[in-house]
Amino acid sequence: MKKYIIILFISLFSFAQQTPAPKQSKSILIIGGIAHIGNGQIIQNSIISLVDGKINLIGNAEVIKPSKHDLIIEANGKHIYPGFIAPNSTLGLVEIDAVRASDDESEIGEFNPHIRSLIAYNTESVLVETTRPNGVLLAQITPRGGRISGTSSVVQLDAWNWEDAVLKNDEGIHLNWPKSYVRKGWWAEPGGIEANKNYGKQIEEIEQFFTNAFAYLKSSGEKKDIPYEAMKGIDSHKKTLYIHADGEKEILDAIQFKRKFNLQNVTIIGGFYAYKVADELKKENISVLLRRIHDLPLLEDEDVNLPYKNAKTLVDKGILVGLENAGDMERMQTRNLPFYAGTCAAWGLNRETALQLITSNTAKILGIDENYGTLESGKSATLFISEGDALDMKTNNITHAFIDGRQISLESHHTELYERYKEKYQRK
Incomplete structure (x- = not known):
């Protein structure tokens, strides 16, 4: 009986946290998303620059012409929010x-x-x-x-x-x-x-x-x-x-x-x-x-x-x-x-x-x-991109998330199980 208890205990704790993302080393530009600033304002066609863990600039993509960035994320039609x-x-x-x-x-x-x-x-x-x-x-x-x-x-x-x-x-x-x-x-x-x-x-x-x-x-x-x-x-x-x-x-x-x-x-x-x-x-x-x-x-x-x-x-x-x-x-x-x-x-x-x-x-x-708490120039680049409304469980589907400019993993034991059983039913 003790052996089974030990096995159960080990299995419960066998799922470790995802490896933390490394410090941001490349500049990132997010273009075309609907930016929900977090202070009541919205920028419909936004451009957001992330440099060294900070929001370097944010504004209207039709007005601002940014400098060259290492990585560009096309977010047309997607929603961008400050981290909750x-x-x-x-x-x-x-x-x-x-x-x-x-x-x-x-x-x-x-x-x-x-x-x-x-x-x-x-x-x-x-x-x-x-x-x-x-x-x-x-x-x-x-x-x-x-x-x-x-x-x-x-x-x-x-x-x-x-x-x-x-x-x-x-x-x-x-x-x-x-x-x-x-x-x-x-x-x-x-x-x-x-x-x-x-x-x-x-x-x-x-x-x-x-x-x-x-x-x-x-x-x-x-x-x-x-x-x-x-x-x-x-x-x-x-x-x-x-x-x-x-x-x-x-x-x-x-x-x-x-x-x-x-x-x-x-x-x-x-x-x-x-x-x-x-x-x-x-x-x-x-x-x-x-x-x-x-x-x-x-x-x-x-x-x-x-x-x-x-x-x-x-x-x-x-x-x-x-x-x-x-x-x-x-x-x-x-x-x-x-x-x-x-x-x-x-x-x-x-x-x-x-x-x-x-x-x-x-x-x-x-x-x-x-x-x-808000998407503003000079603040931490802690934000995420969702394909839909993040306040609606039907449409919230996050594709990218950043903490202090570091692109973090969105995988969990839940997502692993989802992919596993999705593959099972796709075989039929």
């Missing part, structure tokens, strides 16, 4: 839920700002390569568990190791706001909802931790406290505090918490009922990474289409909104991120505005918009 960004992701932290040795998404303890998800990120994860054929080229690797889960970092999804992958190191700390209610029973036999009697106490514990941490950072004591040390950057507004909350009361209390501690960079993650307090969020300049769009409402008597409409409601209120994918099977579902944006477009958002939910908006929230 998956925030609040555990991609690369868990390979198989049932195999404990492959699960590194959370640590024991309640207040763990010093836990760095980056060093646990596994670039060899086979799940990482399944995201790239749908245009997801960047991700914010985020820990789970506890009251403060730890620190997230932003990576690109074609690397040898986490040192190669990192784009922005330890950029934010994640606080799981307590719920004002608790659910009784379990999913098969729900027992209703009742008030969380410990809600006030749990908030006091959060406030006490922040008070102690900020006092520690202002002191000159010789004794080092690692969790408090990790809070450095939140007090000086250099790091973002990501507050995970869905309820109206919870979000309002989180806003009050922001005011109390004079926090500048705050983002709500989840935010299902953020639309109810949108004016307060706008006033405090708080952005929202909206929970998974392809989901049911939180309460039985709510509009079943509410998750689809949420993004438009917040955007119309002037909130900076991005899309995240936490939840059941979240790592496998990362590849569906562009189709969440497509659903938002189907439910009221302009298509280019919906595109911003997974490109420029998310880049701004994560603080990487100087180099990523």
Whole structure:
């Protein structure tokens, strides 16, 4: 029996990540494609030059006469997009839920700002390569568990190791706001909802931790406290505090918490009922990474289409909104991120505005918009070419993808199986 278990375990991990692409050495010119800039603009007949990992120029092919390039890609009728960004992701932290040795998404303890998800990120994860054929080229690797889960970092999804992958190191700390209610029973036999009697106490514990941490950072004591040390950057507004909350009361209390501690960079993650307090969020300049769009409402008597409409409601209120994918099977579902944006477009958002939910908006929230999120001269050449609309699962078919100018592989175990069985049925 042990022999079979070992064989199964080896087989599960036998599919290694594709070899990362080498640094861009040849200049590349993409001509004739429909360029979706990522800021709401479109260039119908575009020309894009990629040199040394950067977008050297971008514009109308009828106006710009480029210099000679080493490689020319004809993209007539195809669509060009900036690389999509998956925030609040555990991609690369868990390979198989049932195999404990492959699960590194959370640590024991309640207040763990010093836990760095980056060093646990596994670039060899086979799940990482399944995201790239749908245009997801960047991700914010985020820990789970506890009251403060730890620190997230932003990576690109074609690397040898986490040192190669990192784009922005330890950029934010994640606080799981307590719920004002608790659910009784379990999913098969729900027992209703009742008030969380410990809600006030749990908030006091959060406030006490922040008070102690900020006092520690202002002191000159010789004794080092690692969790408090990790809070450095939140007090000086250099790091973002990501507050995970869905309820109206919870979000309002989180806003009050922001005011109390004079926090500048705050983002709500989840935010299902953020639309109810949108004016307060706008006033405090708080952005929202909206929970998974392809989901049911939180309460039985709510509009079943509410998750689809949420993004438009917040955007119309002037909130900076991005899309995240936490939840059941979240790592496998990362590849569906562009189709969440497509659903938002189907439910009221302009298509280019919906595109911003997974490109420029998310880049701004994560603080990487100087180099990523849009197709602009001087920015990273992180983009892809699709034969159809990348937000539509029927037409999205990526032919080329680049990360920092490096043309990456679009193969995965999925594509290998597709080609294998396509050949089988072609024999008949």
